[in-house]
Amino acid sequence: MEHDGLPTPRRYWSALTIWLAISLTVLDGSIANIALPTIARELHATPAASIWVVNSYQIAITVALLPLSALGDSIGCRRVYLTGMTVFIFSSLGCAMSQSLEALTTFRVLQGFGAAGIMSVNPALVRFTYPSNKLGRGMGMNALVLSVSAAAGPTLASGILLVAPWQWLFAINLPIGMAAFLIGKRHLPQTPRSGRRVDLASALLNALTFGPLIHGVDVLTRGQGTVLAVLEIAVAVCAGTALALRSLSIPRPLVPVDLLRVPLFALSILTSICSFVPQMLAIVSLPFYLQGYLHRSQVETGLLITPWPLATGLSAPIAGRLADRYPAGLLGGIGLSVFACGLASLALTPEDASNANIVWRTALCGLGFGFFMSPNNRAMVSSAPLERSAGAGGMLATARLLGQTTGASIVAMLFHAMGPRQGAVAALWTGVGVAGTAAVISTLRLRLGTGSRPSLIAPKPSKKKTGD
Numbered sequence: 001m002e003h004d005g006l007p008t009p010r011r012y013w014s015a016l017t018i019w020l021a022i023s024l025t026v027l028d029g030s031i032a033n034i035a036l037p038t039i040a041r042e043l044h045a046t047p048a049a050s051i052w053v054v055n056s057y058q059i060a061i062t063v064a065l066l067p068l069s070a071l072g073d074s075i076g077c078r079r080v081y082l083t084g085m086t087v088f089i090f091s092s093l094g095c096a097m098s099q100s101l102e103a104l105t106t107f108r109v110l111q112g113f114g115a116a117g118i119m120s121v122n123p124a125l126v127r128f129t130y131p132s133n134k135l136g137r138g139m140g141m142n143a144l145v146l147s148v149s150a151a152a153g154p155t156l157a158s159g160i161l162l163v164a165p166w167q168w169l170f171a172i173n174l175p176i177g178m179a180a181f182l183i184g185k186r187h188l189p190q191t192p193r194s195g196r197r198v199d200l201a202s203a204l205l206n207a208l209t210f211g212p213l214i215h216g217v218d219v220l221t222r223g224q225g226t227v228l229a230v231l232e233i234a235v236a237v238c239a240g241t242a243l244a245l246r247s248l249s250i251p252r253p254l255v256p257v258d259l260l261r262v263p264l265f266a267l268s269i270l271t272s273i274c275s276f277v278p279q280m281l282a283i284v285s286l287p288f289y290l291q292g293y294l295h296r297s298q299v300e301t302g303l304l305i306t307p308w309p310l311a312t313g314l315s316a317p318i319a320g321r322l323a324d325r326y327p328a329g330l331l332g333g334i335g336l337s338v339f340a341c342g343l344a345s346l347a348l349t350p351e352d353a354s355n356a357n358i359v360w361r362t363a364l365c366g367l368g369f370g371f372f373m374s375p376n377n378r379a380m381v382s383s384a385p386l387e388r389s390a391g392a393g394g395m396l397a398t399a400r401l402l403g404q405t406t407g408a409s410i411v412a413m414l415f416h417a418m419g420p421r422q423g424a425v426a427a428l429w430t431g432v433g434v435a436g437t438a439a440v441i442s443t444l445r446l447r448l449g450t451g452s453r454p455s456l457i458a459p460k461p462s463k464k465k466t467g468d
Helices: 010-042 052-075 077-097 101-129 132-163 173-187 200-222 226-249 263-293 298-305 307-323 328-347 355-382 386-418 420-452
Strands: none
Touching: 010 052, 010 077, 010 101, 010 132, 010 173, 052 077, 052 101, 052 200, 052 386, 077 101, 077 173, 077 386, 101 132, 101 355, 101 386, 132 307, 132 355, 200 226, 200 386, 263 298, 263 328, 263 355, 263 386, 263 420, 298 307, 298 355, 307 328, 307 355, 328 355, 328 420, 355 386, 355 420, 386 420
């Protein structure tokens, strides 16, 4: 088993397959949004029903992340990745061949499970691909790929729809996915495996926690079916409580609460959740803010938001390299402070501002967020024992989704209470407060002393098996 990264050139091939796969999962989370009107029209579905093409994918990912990360610790991350890639490829083919909304939604659920298999072990595979003294730059490149994929999604979808039917949004996954699978089968690193069975009862409680919670909050914020939404949230709270109690009583639980006993890991997880809340507050509210308050067109809105992910992609690799030398608490605190300043500058944008005056503000948000993300991800993954890397990666992805879901829900509630114009301004100011709080939480890691510095927990000598 490789304890400190892969040799070159195998390291580059491993990184290539990791990033090809993660880019596909991110793209498929956004490109379907652009095609929803076309899909609804051609499949004779209502716009409300067509939203499930997006929701089913996101809910499936959220429900499956932690069970699959636990499975990665059990049987090896490589196996989970390759199986997830296989499911993703065949479900993409099913999406492309679907002739009804029901069929498309079913294959999108399967595609979400495949994407969860990829996402759940992504950070762990990066950890085992890069040596410890270069893990920060590996995480930085990972963040770069995520940012570029997120930025390219709408543009790529629009380009495909100009020359081909919507089915090609999913068919394009086939050649790229096959390439990632074949490269990964040969070059991905071996990882430790515990051989422990995944706790099926915890997996069921996990599904009953996240599935009803996300759907219930979505329904509640839309103002539809309040009674059903409250019941779903109540089920989620009860299941979540039972899951937490069960996780405290068993070794190597599905929800890795044992890792939360590591102060650096716990603070990094909390910082991550608190950072993705303002990110989603801004991303969801900005189109309404730019169009309703600053009087920009739809095309101008897209162009004015684009500097955000591009700036994130620029700063993340730089911060990743710095994270190999400086504490995540310091770098994350700086990045989140810049992020908060960027959000405040957007909220204070004058109504007669020029496009250039708006661009630097969105770019400042992206720079700050990217400067935080790479060091924080490195701290989360490296503070866990090597044999728990997949569990740590699952928590990382779950923290991101929880933060984003919370942020989107807050925006919906603000819009419902204040209207889109004033609600968008309130969302930005709320983001300033949450980002500032996240910056303070990040700097608390500096009090941990050497534990906050960029170092990997050395693996204990053992005779554990390794995954394929």
